[in-house]
Amino acid sequence: MKAAPVEFKSVLITGCSSGIGRAAARMLKTRGWEVLPTARKEEDLASLREEGFSPRKIELADEDSVSGLLNQLQHDGRLPGALVNNAGYGQPGAIEDLNRELLRRQFEVNVFGLQQLANGFVPSFRKRGCGRIVHVSSMLGRLSMPLNGAYSASKFALESLADAQRVELHDSGVAVSLIEPGPIYTEFHASARRRGSATLRTPHSPFLPLYEKFEHADRAPRTAARFALPPEAVARKIVHALESPHPRIRYRVTIPALLGEAAQRLLPACWIDAAFRAGLRRFSAAPATSDEPVQN
Numbered sequence: 045m046k047a048a049p050v051e052f053k054s055v056l057i058t059g060c061s062s063g064i065g066r067a068a069a070r071m072l073k074t075r076g077w078e079v080l081p082t083a084r085k086e087e088d089l090a091s092l093r094e095e096g097f098s099p100r101k102i103e104l105a106d107e108d109s110v111s112g113l114l115n116q117l118q119h120d121g122r123l124p125g126a127l128v129n130n131a132g133y134g135q136p137g138a139i140e141d142l143n144r145e146l147l148r149r150q151f152e153v154n155v156f157g158l159q160q161l162a163n164g165f166v167p168s169f170r171k172r173g174c175g176r177i178v179h180v181s182s183m184l185g186r187l188s189m190p191l192n193g194a195y196s197a198s199k200f201a202l203e204s205l206a207d208a209q210r211v212e213l214h215d216s217g218v219a220v221s222l223i224e225p226g227p228i229y230t231e232f233h234a235s236a237r238r239r240g241s242a243t244l245r246t247p248h249s250p251f252l253p254l255y256e257k258f259e260h261a262d263r264a265p266r267t268a269a270r271f272a273l274p275p276e277a278v279a280r281k282i283v284h285a286l287e288s289p290h291p292r293i294r295y296r297v298t299i300p301a302l303l304g305e306a307a308q309r310l311l312p313a314c315w316i317d318a319a320f321r322a323g324l325r326r327f328s329a330a331p332a333t334s335d336e337p338v339q340n
Contacts, residue, residue, distance in 0.1 A: 045210075047219035047291055048174035052125035054078035055176075055286060056117075058102065058161065059131030061088035063230035064180060067275035068128060068282045069097065075283065080124060082113070082131070104131055104157025105149060114164035123168050126176040126286050129158040133235060134195040136258065141246045142194055154198035159205055166218070173217040178285045179206050180223045180278070183301040186308045190320050191254065210293065221285040224305070226298030227272040254328065271299050 055072060059065040060081030069081045069092075082102045083089050092099040100116075103109040117123045132154040135146055162177050169175025184192060185199030203222055210220035241259045246252065281295040296302050307316060 045219060045291060045293060046289065047176070048217035049289065050125040050176055050286065051172050051174050052078075054080070054122075054124035055126040055128055056080045056082065056100075056124045057128040057130055058082045058104065058158070059180075060092060060097075060099065061085065064225070064228065064275040064278045065128075065130040066092075068130065068279040070095070071276065071279045071283060072286070073097075075287075077286075078124070080117075080122075102161075104161070105152040107157075107160065110157055110160045110164070114161070118168075123165065125169075125172070125174070126178070127162060127165050128178045128180070128282055128286075129162060130180040131158065132180070132198070134192060135243070136191055137194065137244050137255075138191055138249065138251045139193045141244060141249050141251065146243055147194055150194045150198050151201065154195070155201045155205070158202065162209070166213070169218045170213075170216050175218040176286050176291065177206075177209075177218065177220045178223060178282055179203075179221070180225070180282075181206075183224050183226045183296070183298075183304045185222075185224060187304045187316065190324060191251070191258075219285075219291045221291045221293060221295065223278060223281050223285070223295045223297065224301050225278050226296075226301035226304065228278060228298070229272050229274050254324070257328070273298050 053076060055077055057065055057069050057072075057079060060069050061083045065081065069079045073079050073096075079097060081092050081097050081099045083092060083099055084101065084103055086101075089099045089101055100113055101109075102113050114123075133150075135142065135150045137146070158179065162179075165175065165177065169177075179202055181203050182195075182199045184196040185203045188196040188200070206220050206222050213220060244255050246255070249255070278297050281297055285291045285295065296305055307319075
């Protein structure tokens with residue numbers, strides 16, 4: 045798609061405590077961008093300051109926190125020319141074991157908060173006649189994986205909203221792109237494991253043996269680790285989406301992301317179901333640890 049160049053080479057990036065967000069912030073800074081990274085925790089904000097950034101605090105699950113940051117940026121006259129929505133987390137668990145509150149928070153962070161933030165940028169982008177919105181989604185926004193259904197659903201929703209808004213912003217000069225990573229070396233898997241340990245208190249669940257194994261597995265499966273790339277691989281796609289006069293609608297990162305997209309388009313749903321069932325069986329039989337922390 046054709047898009048106007050960003051008028052102000054400045055960008056706000058959510059989820060910069062580590063991983064993809066931190067890698068993108070560093071890479072864009074070296075390319076001359078004014079980067080406003082965000083994080084939730086004070087220790088992460090302090091770490092970003094030590095690297096020379098001027099981070100902002102935001103809690104995406106809190107509507108007032110998102111509004112407060114937007115109002116502050118507008119008041120200071122520093123609303124950036126681009127937005128990278130990278131923040132998010134994965135709530136593990138079988139669908140039958142997820143209560144309403146767990147599902148609500150998954151969507152509050154991964155969908156509602158990010159979309160509220162994007163919508164806050166749009167009026168300024170329209171007025172300028174340019175702007176870039178980049179959503180970091182996942183290959184699981186195309187394929188719904190068992191025991192990750194809540195996370196997959198939130199990414200499906202994010203992609204649907206982005207697809208609609210991209211068309212709505214046609215001829216405005218504003219581009220909307222989606223990044224769909226596969227396995228990436230980050231702490232995402234460890235974070236999901238901790239969240240599962242804290243939230244999946246379901247003693248009578250038929251999935252309890254899998255939860256217990258997941259709780260004690262501090263690594264991602266070897267298959268995912270074999271194809272994983274560093275977060276800088278995703279950061280490079282983000283750079284292209286922000287700087288290219290022809291940003292892509294979707295950027296897929298890693299071989300599994302490419303294969304997953306092809307499978308979703310070409311294979312019967314029953315074949316995909318069978319592959320996921322086989323994956324669950326392998327997870328049940330495999331050792332509890334593997335080689336690398338990985339994000340899907």
